[in-house]
Amino acid sequence: MSEIEADAVPSPPSKPGPVYGLVRGVLRPLVRLIFRPTITGAENVPRSGPVILASNHLSFVDSIVIPLAAPRPVQFLAKSHYFTGKGLKGWASRTFFTAIGAVSVERGAGAQAQAALDQGRRILDSGSAFALYPEGTRSLDGRLYRGRTGIAWLALTTGAAVVPVGLIGTQEIQPVGSSMPRVRPVTVRFGEPIDLSRHGAATSGRARRAATDEIMAAIHALTGQELANAYNEAPPQGALAKIADRVAPRERV
Numbered sequence: 001m002s003e004i005e006a007d008a009v010p011s012p013p014s015k016p017g018p019v020y021g022l023v024r025g026v027l028r029p030l031v032r033l034i035f036r037p038t039i040t041g042a043e044n045v046p047r048s049g050p051v052i053l054a055s056n057h058l059s060f061v062d063s064i065v066i067p068l069a070a071p072r073p074v075q076f077l078a079k080s081h082y083f084t085g086k087g088l089k090g091w092a093s094r095t096f097f098t099a100i101g102a103v104s105v106e107r108g109a110g111a112q113a114q115a116a117l118d119q120g121r122r123i124l125d126s127g128s129a130f131a132l133y134p135e136g137t138r139s140l141d142g143r144l145y146r147g148r149t150g151i152a153w154l155a156l157t158t159g160a161a162v163v164p165v166g167l168i169g170t171q172e173i174q175p176v177g178s179s180m181p182r183v184r185p186v187t188v189r190f191g192e193p194i195d196l197s198r199h200g201a202a203t204s205g206r207a208r209r210a211a212t213d214e215i216m217a218a219i220h221a222l223t224g225q226e227l228a229n230a231y232n233e234a235p236p237q238g239a240l241a242k243i244a245d246r247v248a249p250r251e252r253v
Helices: 016-033 062-069 087-099 112-125 150-158 205-223 239-248
Strands: 006-008 039-041 051-053 074-079 102-107 129-132 161-170 188-189
Touching: 006 205, 006 239, 016 062, 051 062, 051 112, 051 150, 051 205, 062 074, 062 161, 062 188, 062 239, 074 112, 087 102, 087 161, 102 112, 112 150, 150 161, 150 205, 161 205
Parallel strands: 039 188, 051 129, 051 161, 074 102, 074 129
Antiparallel strands: 006 102, 161 188
16 A cells, blocks of 8 residues: 555455456556566465565555566555546546555544554455555655554464565656656566564564564565665654654554
8 A cells, every 4th residue: 555554444345346357357468568577476476365465665556566467366555535536537547446456545644544454454354465565655765664563463463474575667667746657667576475473463562563674674685775764754843753753663553
């Protein structure tokens, strides 16, 4: 999902509908013909059962590239405005995102972030594949930011394996501010599945942090991005907020 801090719309579909297969069947060969992506490690994605595809996030098109590159249907969370537009454009956006397995969420924080994670849990509990961006939002400078621990909560709660995904070059297809995609080389690397159960229970903040750091290290090994060593978010405003964030840093979910 592009922004994990979100309030989920109740009762999302746990599996993609029949249109998903049709759209994916048409778009997948077309995209591969035009963009000729380099895809490696697809054999690392389990063909059945719950699995989390944990990817770096460079561009809007990442949420299209991953489902088309993956060897099985994949669902992900998308911002609600893609589903609520009016007129022909709104209908086209809503139809497209629904067809490719997206689930609508509204941006928010706190309890709303947990509601979004609960959406992901329902998808995984149905035995589906779920794509997630641990950084939370797109990296505008190309660096790899610290992961938010919601992904570890999902993995440790559901028992789903985590497959790290490294995207390279997607920011060149549709740079920030660009409305039309460009034909540019792109690479999608699927890493080996990670079993995070050894870190402990999902209720442990230490276990969630350690598991998330392991996921981010695996993504970094696939992409080679410069590490930001910070969360991808606006810095705290005001002297008191900065002091509080240093003394008692909150968990980013």
